[in-house]
Amino acid sequence: MSSPWIAGLRSVALNVPDLAKAEAFYTEVWHLEVSHRKEGAVYLRGSGTDHHLLALYAGGELPQLRQVTLRARSAEALQAVAEAAPRAGGTILSPIGPLTKNPAGGTGLTLRDPHGRIFQVVHGDRTHEAREPTRDRPIRLTHVVLNSHAVDETKAFLEQALGFTLADRTGIMAFMNCDTDHHTIAIGITDNDALNHIAFLMPDYESVMRGGGRMKDAGHPIQWGPGRHGPGNNLFNYFIDPFGVVIEYTAEVEQVDDSYQPRGPEDWKWPPGRVDQWGISPPPGASLKEAQRRVLFVPT
Template identity: 75%
Template sequence: MSSPWIEGLRSVALFVPDLAKAEAFYTETWHLEVAHRGDGVLYLRGTGTDEYLLALHAGGEVPQVRQVTLRARSREALDEVAARVQAAGGRLLAAPHQLDKDPAGGVGLKFQDPHGRTIQVVHGDVRRAATAPVQDRPIRLTHVVLNSHAVDETQHFLQQALGFRLADRTGIMAFMNCDRDHHTIAIGIADNDALNHIAFLMPDVDSVMRGGGRMKDAGHPIQWGPGRHGPGNNLFNYFMDPFGVVIEYTADVEQIDEGYEAHGPEYWKWPPGRVDQWGISAPPGPELKQAQRCVFFAP
């Protein structure tokens, strides 16, 4: 256990331009399942214990991030986070309160970090009974990557406010750990604060690869992959959804404990021509790189 207060990543909420189109894509092609429907909002679940992974809200002409939701280890942890967020320079938007309008329920708080990213932390939300993983269907979210124009400041905030620790640092990213997954939030070194991508955990390598074929058949080619990352050791295939949100199928995420040794950029340098452990895939193309710079948090 790294963070004494944060257990992991629960869900991501997005504003999307076309809710019906989003539902068709995320259920028929991405293989999530409708969990709940509301007025102008759709909640989608995987096969794991989380009540939902994605909340899709009807929005404007471009996609935006409404919030990223983390799960707290205890009700007391929410009060600790509320105090630490403000001490670390964040802005508390909502103190701990009952989430009566959220279909997963529980108690939650909401804050903005110093660069305007909205994060919710919940405890006591509905959990589903554990079942065996289902081939070709996402289980849960494993991480979200957020760009930052001030990576050191963002890293410091996550450490001070949420108790994360640095798992690894490469030339392009800082990987932040809170529990067993190697990273739950990663910070992309950039000149903006956009969403870089959302990663969905698949049951195995075959599910990651068949997912690539399924997406290709549906007109959504693999934008980067297949490959195996260095930090996290996870398999990957990257795609873009119909609105330009970058999403990843991943598996085999490295599980770490307090004895894990963090490494820096010199350790994670690849030989010339390689961008991952396997060296099969070409580097990310300009279309993907641009998409990773275009989806911002809603004001």
């Protein structure tokens, strides 16, 4: 099912109202580490090899999504994206070139889809040496969910411009695959184009649960979870960060190959009162649903 061009999700970049407060939260509570800092920005890594998972920039009063960064499989794949994106209705904001302003470096391009979502695609970026997964610390990003008021158009763009394929579709979400993780980008089927949430892969079930307790102790209770999703089969706990960004601890994401058979909404219905496989967690509340509509891409 893998994309011929995109190997996975590298990082997400956000504008935040208080950079110092954001750094403190994401290092002391969420358990990322500082990979690099410069004036007005800090870059945070997990225990995996990616240079950074979050790039946080000093911004205005409301958080904003600057871009979602994907990693290309090769220089040739990067060129293929540059050619495919305009044909799919996208706009190239920055053509292929050295990423000299980004501490991860490499070569990349930046594009915008027809509804204003901004993607950076990189190749040859710097990485860290591999280390053993550390309990209670995120390893990498596993997926990002982006809302869409026009899901079929967004799905078509991801397929045509980036080579994604549909893994599964429910009544509220389309799950898009590019590699062995069941989904790397999911499309929230709604009436807006906001950031729905960012998911951080934890080493194991224990880390997802211990992370929930740590967040609760810090004044950020679980907004939805614990539970196990249907599509992706992953464990989850959802939270809202200090600025209103929805973030998820997850583990045990289903690994798929070309033998995986996509399923539709009729295949992903739970019995009354259930919102996941286990059925022990109540549905997400109004606060979480509102937060999943609040963070928009920076206008270009």
